[in-house]
Amino acid sequence: MGLIVPLFLQFAQMALVLAAAPLLTGFVRVLKARLQRRAGPPLLQMYRDIAKLTVKDVIVATDSSWLFRTAPYLIFATTWVAAALVPSFGTNMLFSWSGDLIVIVALLGTARFFQMLAALDIGTAFGGIGVSREAMFASLAEPAMLMIVFTVALVAGSSQLSDISNFMHSGAAGLRLSLALGLVALVIVAIAETGRFPVDNPATHLELTMVHEAMVLEYSGRHLALIELAHALKLLLYISLIACIFAPLGIAPPGAALPALVLGLVTYGVKLAAGAILLAGFETTIAKMRVFRVPNFVGAALMLALLGTLLLFVSATL
């Protein structure tokens, strides 16, 4: 097939995640609004917001250093790379060898690290509050994520997402308790990491209750656009991750022809939509947690993931 087609597919994948992320976030917002009997923003509103933000002036806090100005680019770049490494419509992309699940976790961790540093850099009270909360949640969510990675890697015999996805698609895994525990844990981690209910309220205007938003309050213009985009990419990443591991149905195998790729693309769209619908439904029926309850919630993910890994050591068939 030469180099051109895989290269094209790889770039298509990168462009696809970037283009689809605001649509996915917009779709969740529309669904939530409808469930609350509101008209809600137009589906494409986030594209307009980003377009508007990119042409607006950037206002930088006087006390901030270079860190504050460079962090948005780092956050966006690492999140985009991480999102592009997760198989969407097809597996075994050209660059997939370059990073496995652990790399994706590390990339997201790097993005968070810079986000937190930038929030501390400006020295506002809200930045500090946001960082302390984020650190508290992340200290449980990150190890939980790693345990999930171990569980899945032990079952599939690889930490490469493409291999895992192909293995799951082949049906060789069967029904396993450890994977079920891993799925529940991954959903909880995804909710915590993407700042959704009941951990964080993505639509709040109340400074004192914010987690993610508190860290980015001082950002404006293109910096804010990049951070918003990175946040949307993160949501897409987690839904894609859950889909490619636990619902690889329809995903195009290595070296697939055009019809298989189209099928992969269509099923990917359906999976994203299904994820958005489930998320919106869940968020509408639950109130936000008290901040100190969240560690219990995320801690449950850590315990479930740990249990999943341990079960595999007890018996390879669990």
Next chain:
Amino acid sequence: MTLIDHQTWQAAVADLTAGSSVFVAIWAERNADAAIVHLAGRHRGAASVEVLSLATSSLHYPSVGLHHPAAILMERAIQDIHGLTADGLPDTRPWLDHGTWPHSRPVVPYPFKPVTGEGVHQIPVGPVHAGTIEPGHFRFSVNGETIVGLEARLGYTHKGTLDLMRGKAPDQAARLAGRVSGDSTVAYTFAFCRAVEQAMGVDVPPRAASLRGIMAELERLANHFGDFGAICNDSGFPLINAHGGVLRERVLRLAASAFGHRLMMDCIVPGGVAVDLTADSARTMTASLPDLLVQFERLVELYDKTASLQDRVVTAGWLDPLLARRLGCGGYVGRASGQDFDARRDLQYAPYDRLTLAVPCLDAGDVDARVRVRMAEIRQSVALILELLGTLADGELRAVLPDGVAASTGSAVVEGFRGDIFAHARTSEGLIAEVFLRDPSWFFWPALEAAIEGNIVADFPLCNKSFNASYSGCDL
């Protein structure tokens, strides 16, 4: 107006301190070097408010706040507006004066109460907030996530309303009274008009009194529906907010079609009411209010059955009943903390004097209790409106105000949706010579500062919303 001597004043303050009477308000008027300080209070169980007036020629008067903390904020306001010194006032920092008035006593930066200790830091919030709420500055002293101290600083919406009202005809002044706090416009005009009517010796026709009652209850309904939703929204459950918003909107539209204004501004005028209720509107109201209640009960069920929501509201923002009593908190704040007082029942006035009222009173003192008091009041208000509509008498809408009568004073308390609003007016030659309007929020702010202690920072919006104190009503 009868002037009293220092001994009577001190005896009244001793009564307040002992708790045998309840503090209502303190305000002052100043004319060059002579000043009069007025103290309003009511004996527990008494059906009326007493106003004591103390003349002072030295611009000094004995502080009430020294013995009774509920008076501190009002005495600080007196100090800023009139330049009177309350001898012994424990807190003499400026309150309304932010250093921008021509005769201000600039204190920059404002000295917030210091909070010290290892790891304690401050979070300044406001006066510009992210939501569409009134301006106020909150200074939190926190240890990690736990609030160890909160200080509210208000005065950003000081408009000089009371001064504008002086020298105006009662009609014009009533319009101004209706703009002290927009969400309580009916209650404020109601209270002010009653004070003026008492001063002028006017009796309101029965139909007008009933219509006033209907308007006041509609206002209460609209605000309680809105608050119920907003409290749930601030605990991160926007679904009830959406439905609460629909209910509030339906009440406002009912008011608009019945009285010509969504908030019923300027519908109550001295001597009666300005607009009549047509038989058609009355029928629409009778038909649609029970409907609203059915919808509302479904929301209550959702509120009760959502465990994640209950987890947020129960035990959050606990206000000690003893403190509520000491501060004289009224309204849903007081009634959720065991203060069994409702001006409609205890200080009977038309049209409530001929209605029976079951006042909800809870002891829990948390956010949930304040929500549940509102729920009970919503049901009560619907019943009251239906009863008033059913017994609506035909007749005059407005009594004529006599002109040129001698100077006299009147005062009134009206139960607004927040709590008891006190109005005092002195008329002279048919004009308003002196006026004071006291919002229930004067006592909510210190109560909120106390209730929030020990809660976590992220719960403040929720607790604050459950108090829903007015900024404008205190800033005047």
